[in-house]
Amino acid sequence: MNIDFELYRIFYVVANNGNITKASLELNISQPAISKSIKNLEEQLGGTLFVRTKRGVILTEEGLEFYKYIKQAMEYISSAENRFSELSNLEVGTIRIGISTTLTKEFLLPYLEKFHLLYPKIDIQIITGMSSELFSKLRNGLVDIVILNLKNKEYDQDLEIIPCREIHDIFVASPTYLNTISPTISLTNLNNYPLILQAKGSNTRSFLDNFMLEQKINLKPSIELTSYSLVYEFTKLGLGIGYVTKEYISDDLKNGNLVEIELDKKIPSRFIGIVLSKTHLPSFSTKKLLEIILQNQEPK
Numbered sequence: 001m002n003i004d005f006e007l008y009r010i011f012y013v014v015a016n017n018g019n020i021t022k023a024s025l026e027l028n029i030s031q032p033a034i035s036k037s038i039k040n041l042e043e044q045l046g047g048t049l050f051v052r053t054k055r056g057v058i059l060t061e062e063g064l065e066f067y068k069y070i071k072q073a074m075e076y077i078s079s080a081e082n083r084f085s086e087l088s089n090l091e092v093g094t095i096r097i098g099i100s101t102t103l104t105k106e107f108l109l110p111y112l113e114k115f116h117l118l119y120p121k122i123d124i125q126i127i128t129g130m131s132s133e134l135f136s137k138l139r140n141g142l143v144d145i146v147i148l149n150l151k152n153k154e155y156d157q158d159l160e161i162i163p164c165r166e167i168h169d170i171f172v173a174s175p176t177y178l179n180t181i182s183p184t185i186s187l188t189n190l191n192n193y194p195l196i197l198q199a200k201g202s203n204t205r206s207f208l209d210n211f212m213l214e215q216k217i218n219l220k221p222s223i224e225l226t227s228y229s230l231v232y233e234f235t236k237l238g239l240g241i242g243y244v245t246k247e248y249i250s251d252d253l254k255n256g257n258l259v260e261i262e263l264d265k266k267i268p269s270r271f272i273g274i275v276l277s278k279t280h281l282p283s284f285s286t287k288k289l290l291e292i293i294l295q296n297q298e299p300k
Contacts, residue, residue, distance in 0.1 A: 007041040010034055011049065012074050015067045019056035093285040094123040098134035098146040100202075102228040106248045107165065107272050108147060111293045118292075122285045131203055135159070138277045144286045149203040150273040151210070158278050163271040164293065168246045169208065171261040172253075177238040184262040185241075187215055194222035194240030196231050204228065207270055208243055215265070 014023040014034065024031045042049050049063035059067055086092045099108060104126060112124060127134070127143050137143045139158065155161050171190070173181070181193060197219070198205045212219050222240055225231050232249065235242030241261060252258040274290065276282060282290070 001044060003041065003044050007037050007044075008070055009074070010037045011041055012067070012070050014038060014050070014057060015059055015063070015070075017056075018058065021056075088284050090119040090285055090288060091121055093121075093283060094125060095145075095283070095285050095289055096125045096127060096143040098127045098129065098137055098143040098148075100148065100228075101128055102248070103147055103149070103272065104128075106245075111289065111296070115289050115292050119285065119288065130201055135275070138275065139279070141277075141280050144280075144282060145290070146275040148273065148275065149207065150271045151203055151207055155275070160276040160278050162274040162276070162290075162294070164274060165247075165272045166269050167248075167272060168269050169204070169243060169267050170246045171241050171263065172235060172244055172249065172258040173241050173261060174236055174238040175256060175259055177240070178259050178261075183259070184264070186264040187212070187217055190217070190241075191220050195219060196223045196225065196234050196240045196242040197221040198228060198231055198243070199224045199226050202228075204243070204245075208267075211267060 010023070010027065010029070013026055014020060017023045017026065020031050020034050023029075024034055027034070029037075038050060045066070047062050048060050049066060050057040051060055083092070097108070115122070116124070127137065129137075131146070131148055134143060134146045134148070138146050149167070150161065150163060171185070185193070197208070200206075200209070209219065223234060225234065228244070228248075231242050232244055234240070235244065236252070236257060244258075246253070246260070249258055253260060274293065
């Protein structure tokens with residue numbers, strides 16, 4: 001059967017009221033139109049739903065059994081409408097963000113703070129991992145967005161890439177360690193010094209390795225660490241020359257805790273970016289977080 005939903009709705013209201021006149025007022029439909037709709041529904045179902053009395057209408061035995069299912073369906077629909085309204089008004093919901101610990105601290109936190117003040121009932125989940133793992137989760141709908149340091153390369157066509165903030169990578173050293181070496185180093189001589197880098201597999205390390213290979217240089221770090229924060233800490237201890245992001249250590253550069261190494265060739269800038277799946281529509285809450293992030297970015 002392909003029965004018009006409106007007929008079910010009219011039946012439901014008439015059954016609730018037990019009276020066509022009251023149903024007419026509630027539905028803002030004329031009594032003859034309601035009677036016609038009920039007759040139409042009974043004809044399509046092949047049975048009688050109501051018995052007419054002087055006081056109104058009474059459900060038949062079959063009509064009462066039919067009403068139990070229609071009542072449940074209408075309540076489900078009402079719940080669905082309410083849930084959709086809550087989601088669209090950001091009264092409920094969850095945002096699952098794939099991101100590194102470093103970018104959570106250095107990039108995302110201010111936006112999450114603003115978002116939470118506006119929409120405190122939205123749950124925020126942070127999922128960390130390698131970019132390849134996060135992309136897989138994004139494609140499978142297990143995370144809503146991925147935020148990462150973009151590489152200078154083309155991404156797969158099923159992903160939407162939104163560049164946000166431009167960042168600049170530099171080599172730095174502690175003032176104590178810098179006193180033992182020249183403050184200016186050529187790219188070709190970097191391997192003569194103890195280099196402190198993130199381990200292979202991170203976007204930051206991949207970006208540096210690709211740039212250096214373009215210069216026909218294969219870097220051989222003395223210390224490889226799993227996280228950016230450890231590179232930062234080891235460099236501050238004076239254990240060597242660290243590869244860091246200038247914007248993340250601006251305070252250390254200002255107060256002299258770290259000093260930038262002058263290179264004979266500048267490392268290209270790159271961007272922090274947001275990645276979305278083109279095959280999964282973002283939720284209302286995800287769209288709002290994106291709006292907050294993007295409206296606070298400088299024009300590129």
